[in-house]
Amino acid sequence: MSVIADRKNSHLRLCAEGDVEHRSTTLLEQVRLLHEALPELSLDEVDLSTEILGKRLEAPILISGMSGGTEEAGILNRALATVAQKCGLGFGVGSQRPMLVHPETAASYRVREVAPDVLLLGNVGFVQAREAGSQVVAELAEAIDADAICIHLNAAQELVQEEGDRDFRGAVDAITRLVDELPIPVVVKETGCGLAPGTLARLRGVGVSWVDVSGAGGTSWTAVEALRGTPRQRALGEDLREWGIPTAAAIVYAKREGLGAIASGGIRSGLDAASALALGADAVSLALPMLRAYAEGGLDAALAAANRLADSLRAITLLTGSRRVSDLAKAPRVLGPELRAWLA
Numbered sequence: 001m002s003v004i005a006d007r008k009n010s011h012l013r014l015c016a017e018g019d020v021e022h023r024s025t026t027l028l029e030q031v032r033l034l035h036e037a038l039p040e041l042s043l044d045e046v047d048l049s050t051e052i053l054g055k056r057l058e059a060p061i062l063i064s065g066m067s068g069g070t071e072e073a074g075i076l077n078r079a080l081a082t083v084a085q086k087c088g089l090g091f092g093v094g095s096q097r098p099m100l101v102h103p104e105t106a107a108s109y110r111v112r113e114v115a116p117d118v119l120l121l122g123n124v125g126f127v128q129a130r131e132a133g134s135q136v137v138a139e140l141a142e143a144i145d146a147d148a149i150c151i152h153l154n155a156a157q158e159l160v161q162e163e164g165d166r167d168f169r170g171a172v173d174a175i176t177r178l179v180d181e182l183p184i185p186v187v188v189k190e191t192g193c194g195l196a197p198g199t200l201a202r203l204r205g206v207g208v209s210w211v212d213v214s215g216a217g218g219t220s221w222t223a224v225e226a227l228r229g230t231p232r233q234r235a236l237g238e239d240l241r242e243w244g245i246p247t248a249a250a251i252v253y254a255k256r257e258g259l260g261a262i263a264s265g266g267i268r269s270g271l272d273a274a275s276a277l278a279l280g281a282d283a284v285s286l287a288l289p290m291l292r293a294y295a296e297g298g299l300d301a302a303l304a305a306a307n308r309l310a311d312s313l314r315a316i317t318l319l320t321g322s323r324r325v326s327d328l329a330k331a332p333r334v335l336g337p338e339l340r341a342w343l344a
């Protein structure tokens with residue numbers, strides 16, 4: 001097995017079982033939506049559907065990119081893509097980096113057979129995108145029939161990894177070229193550390209129109225890396241465990257820049273999802289809970305987890321007196337002091 005494949009399997013195992021989440025929160029709990037005791041709606045009138053990146057979703061929920069490159073990872077991709085197809089959600093594959101070196105791994109990312117209609121997001125790291133160039137990135141997306149491609153940013157994780165990248169120069173230029181040259185939308189995606197106002201302004205300035213804020217409060221990749229590797233990797237990973245911008249703040253920063261915003265990083269319940277949408281997110285996205293549901297009970301458990309999330313989001317939408325899920329953005333709310341401090 002190649003080094004990258006070995007690492008991917010080890011990441012999947014550590015995330016399914018290990019202590020890998022931030023101890024500090026997303027700050028989504030500091031969004032308190034006001035209860036509407038007179039909603040004047042019937043539950044079946046509540047409409048969760050939305051359209052993003054050119055595709056209609058039954059609910060504004062995506063399953064985040066996690067997997068690919070190995071046989072085990074391919075099975076997970078097909079199972080979670082099946083859930084997305086059955087529930088009308090979006091689905092992202094994990095980093096397609098292995099396809100650059102071993103084109104035969106493409107099969108582990110191909111999910112269209114089980115998910116012909118889903119919003120499908122490809123995925124590659126900015127370092128690989130910078131080195132491979134736009135043509136190769138376009139081919140990665142085309143090989144799996146993706147509707148858009150996520151370019152992921154993960155400097156904190158790389159710095160902790162013994163074998164990780166150390167040179168993060170040239171990212172903005174690479175993203176500028178991708179936005180100009182790719183035939184599909186580019187989603188710039190963090191991986192659990194969030195995006196700051198200045199970062200978002202630079203991305204907006206070079207023509208990016210969609211981000212996945214992937215903020216702090218959920219899976220911490222520095223915590224994941226602290227569970228493996230050398231003593232140095234373990235120590236640095238623990239030190240940086242809480243590094244990042246809470247998801248709630250990053251959503252507001254992205255909307256202030258006028259960007260389309262997918263909210264991920266610590267979305268664990270329908271209430272988290274509703275709070276993120278109330279802050280202006282266009283959709284939410286979950287990684288760890290879907291991985292864990294699948295690890296515990298296979299496809300049925302992952303399907304149940306997705307249905308539970310949508311059920312709870314539907315209930316909360318009604319309880320705020322909102323008919324459409326997009327109305328959550330106008331729902332009356334009280335913001336707690338810590339979130340207000342991040343937004344000041």
Ligand SMILES: Cc1cc2nc3c(=O)[nH]c(=O)nc-3n(C[C@H](O)[C@H](O)[C@H](O)COP(=O)(O)O)c2cc1C
Pocket residue numbers: 011012015064065066067093094095123150152189190191192214217218219264265266267285286287288289291
């Ligand atoms: C097992 C696992 C593998 C992941 N692999 C990738 C990846 O290859 N590319 C990427 O952009 N993000 C990757 N992520 C990050 C997620 O897409 C997401 O941004 C992050 O985990 C925060 O969401 P969560 O708190 O719901 O897990 C991975 C997450 C997990 C749990």
